[in-house]
Amino acid sequence: MTQDALDRLYRPILADLARVEAEIAQALVADRHEIEEMAAHVGRYSGKKMRPAIALMIAQRCGGVTPRHHRLGAVLEMIHLATLVHDDVIDGADMRRKSATANAKWSNFDAVLLGDILFARAINLLGRLGDAAALDELTRAVSTLCEGEILQNRHRRNVDLEESLYYRIIEEKTAILYAAGCGLSAHLGGAPTPVVDALRTYGLELGTAFQIVDDVLDLVGDEAVVGKSLGTDLRNGKMTLPVIFMRDDTTPAGLALLTKVMKGEGDEADAAALRRALVEDGHVEAANVRARDHLRRGLEAVARAIPSAHADLEEIAGFVVVRAR
């Protein structure tokens, strides 16, 4: 997606995104400068604000954006930021969006607590929506995404990881929050249950596609374009879709190379050779095709529920996979 196309997609929601940002800033006010400084730092992790942006785009197509959607958007972004802060502690990462991570700038101690503060304040804001269904769905989503991360970690270096388990992991750790955001945006707009369910399905498929693409980019993306450290999945033995595809369809030599790298027994040259094979043998492209399949399925669900919104939501969907090109 060109910068022009991205600008065109965002233009209708820019004013609303500014309201989301104001909600976040308000929720992070602290009477102590140490906490404000940390919160402001983490605010800089926010990039395209995809979760609130998608929720706002859906709201525009389901009865219009209301102040409750700004609040929902703020909650979604704050939950996402909290998970980034904790992920960086867990991964020992020291850079994010060209600045130091909270754990690197302060300490693991501060970063664990800062993530907790973001969660607590996100849920406090969510509570002020006064919507029991939203509170239930999003607090469940937070638990689920942490469970997905634990499951993923337990299966690091497990070369035999079933494709179905890979899917379960990415649904839990990524797609459920997209599903909740899309469904709740329609719900807060007063949409009837079939429409809410269709948008939840759309979000689930969109989030699944997003994670597949994210995993592909970690393998073959350009750090300067993607804007974060890449190549960590191979180093950490994280089985992603192209690697699973290759495992199930390669020569004994290919499997030996894959196993060596994923078990952490290879060197940089082995990782580079594996990366080359994943591209040249078509496994990366096959994963991208899968991502597009998921988007198509999400769009089909929406097409049945709200035919008029199909074209718009297709554009949003494009925004998620475009990073793969």
Next chain:
Amino acid sequence: MTQDALDRLYRPILADLARVEAEIAQALVADRHEIEEMAAHVGRYSGKKMRPAIALMIAQRCGGVTPRHHRLGAVLEMIHLATLVHDDVIDGADMRRKSATANAKWSNFDAVLLGDILFARAINLLGRLGDAAALDELTRAVSTLCEGEILQNRHRRNVDLEESLYYRIIEEKTAILYAAGCGLSAHLGGAPTPVVDALRTYGLELGTAFQIVDDVLDLVGDEAVVGKSLGTDLRNGKMTLPVIFMRDDTTPAGLALLTKVMKGEGDEADAAALRRALVEDGHVEAANVRARDHLRRGLEAVARAIPSAHADLEEIAGFVVVRAR
């Protein structure tokens, strides 16, 4: 407090505490055995369940215990357990209640996420109370307690820590959750605002006394009696009330010793000498007197609001400071 007195205090709430435990068990059900195993392990951190116990005792004196109080008790205990899990990651602790901590048994990775799961599920349960005031107060309390921990960490080895800042830290990291638990127990029982406020004050003073006593025990307690590792505050340069009292009233040699230990430049013999001085010069006893003063103030607030409950609540208060004797 003798075991007999403790049994007598707990007897009227044993059936209700069992209901609280059932709520916690229900909230921690997971469809994946890895998560259930971790949750069950953390369940073992629960000891006397002081936060739910106090909330139940108050409920009995403010209109009777209802299922909503069982739920409140479960939420308070789960929030407390989540903070213990994260504290152990932060402190690198490997033992708690005679078993391995979550971070030692699994990893920091798993323990950070497990704490998040406990928080998320506690708040999910809280949401199902359908009480906006409770949700607002407790999510704020979670943020505040993390902020208090950050503040405390920033002031490690700060020999000049003002007494007022020590108080602010212990209020934030400990007393606010007691205050919320006591106030909300009365609120859920339908008590009028002045009674709710009086019980919130009682909880704040009780929690403050509890933390002062906890800090004293870390200095001079017996590990076998208290049931956890002690002596870590001196090692970590954490300024507590007896140390602050001594700093403000000692000889130049005493101040030099105190500074050496708190700055992390002393050895075990220096720490032992400091500990001896804290006891012999009366600073430990002065801190215990302070703890009792706080309890008295809390009881006075209750006496004005609900005169009939005074004697009972005095017994609960005794339960908090008794550990100091």
